[in-house]
Structure formats: C-alpha cells, structure tokens
Amino acid sequence: MDSLTLSDARTMHTQLKDAEWYLGAVQIRPDIQEHWMAFLDRIPSRFRILGETLYLLYEGYNSEFEDDRDHVEYNEWKTSNIFSFVQWEDFGIRETIFDPYDNMRHFRILGEVDELVHSQFSSAVSQTLMRCSDLDPNLTQRLHAAIKAFETHETVEDLAHASLSCRRFTEKLADCLYPPRDEKVKGRKAGQAEYRNRLWAYIEENVTSNTTQGLLLANVTDLGKRIDKLDQLSNKGVHSDISPSDVSRLLLSLLVVTYDLISLRPPGGPFAYEPYETTIYSFAKRIKKQKECRSQPEEG
Structure with missing residues (x-):
C-alpha cells in the first residue's frame, strides 16, 4: 500500500486488528535491500491512499479487453466506511517487465529523496515553531489548534x-510582526482588522528585492484568498463544500508563508514581553498585597 501515513496506519490497524486475515502493519523502506527483495520485488502494489480516498490499482490495458477488476473487493472497501471515498486507479505498466524503474537502484533513490525531503522540511518546520514561540507562545497554540x-x-x-x-x-x-x-x-x-495590509507593509519594509517582494506578496495574497473562501462557506453554512484537501492546502500555505515572513527578521531582537x-x-x-499585609499592625 503506497503513501500510507503513520496516523492512517494507526487508524487502519485499530479498525482491522480483529479481522482474521489481518497480520499487522509493516513499514517498508525502499532503501533497504532486504525489504526490496522480500516485499517490493515480490508483492505487487494494490492500494494507494491520498487524503481520505483509497485507490484500488488495476492494469488499464487489460481492461480494454476484459474487465478483470475485483469489484467484490471494491464494494467491501466501500461499505467498510474506513475511507470517505474508494476509487479505481489505472496503474499502467508499472511493476511489469516494461517498467525500467522497477529495480533496487530506483527504489534506493526514492528512499534517499524521502529522507532528504523529511530532513529539509523538518528543519524548516522546527525553525518556524521556534520563531513562533519567540514572537508569542499564543501563535504556537493557535497553530496547534x-x-x-x-x-x-x-x-x-x-x-x-x-x-x-x-x-x-x-x-x-500580523499583530506580532x-x-x-x-x-x-x-x-x-493598517488597523486591527486589516491584518493582510499589515503583512504587506511588513514585507515592503523588510524586503529590498522587487522579485522577492513580489513573490512574498503573492503568497500572502494566495493565503488570504484561501482563508476567505473557506470563511465564506462557513458563514453561509455550506460546510459540505469544505473539503479536506482545501484545508490541507491551506495549512501548507500557512506554514510556507509563516516561514517566509519570520525569516525576514533575524532572531535576537527585543524580547516580546x-x-x-x-x-x-x-x-x-x-507581592504588593503580601507587603501590605505585613505592614499592617497586629491587633491585640
């Protein structure tokens, strides 16, 4: 199963642990040769998870002659309610003799890229969280929420x-910056309500490059539009039109913009009291009350 996150794995484990056929979840590392030989080179990929959707993989070129998809399994997954959506995905000729990337070298590269990306992003996220706490611990609490x-x-x-x-x-x-x-x-x-204008002003005052300034302003504008769109749907009571993918992209945009903005001002400035x-x-x-109590003469 491709692209299974840790939280999804825990959820699936909870819901499948009582099934007779379920043996448990095993993380497969493509950069480990033993994993490649025992799993990736022996067991074909059958599922992929993206967001709240489970994709059942099939070879589309075979279906042109005969529909050999397992519709029974498809319906079982759909009625299980583990995923919000269940769909088919054409896996093409991947993992066949026509796939030149179905080898240990390519999967080792995938493993290395995965580690590099996690390292780079985790570093950026750690810096963002640290700087947010420096600006105002309430920022971290709101991000957590x-x-x-x-x-x-x-x-x-x-x-x-x-x-x-x-x-x-x-x-x-915006209040902090x-x-x-x-x-x-x-x-x-640039009043309390005009937080977006204040972020624009912050960028204009801290960035001298027109190119960089334009990119940052565009990112802030995009973030504002995403927030406005979801706000409008919420205010209208049209919650059904709010999708997990929209909120996921909003969170990613929020983190990117936050990292960009706080990076403009180096740490070491005045402490925010x-x-x-x-x-x-x-x-x-x-302390004042304690001093007042001590200064009062004792009765009797």
Missing part, C-alpha cells in the same frame, strides 16, 4: 474549525 482540528476531523464542522484557527493564527502573526496603527501605510489602512504581561501583573499584585 488548526493542525489538531484537521488531523482529528470527523465532520465538515471540524474542517471549518481548522480553517477558522488558520485565520486566527494569521491575524496573531506589524502591530496595528491608526495611520495609513502607503495609502492602506506582551504575552507575559498578565502573569507579570498578577505576580506584582500578589
């Missing part, structure tokens, strides 16, 4: 909640 709502969603209302959390995160990010102000900035309002003001004031009031 968005990703958690999407990861555990069961209904379209959960997806709407995830998109709302994305908006709240973006608004808070370019706080609201009464005066206009280059003819545009605002997120801690409530705790500081509470501590100061408690």
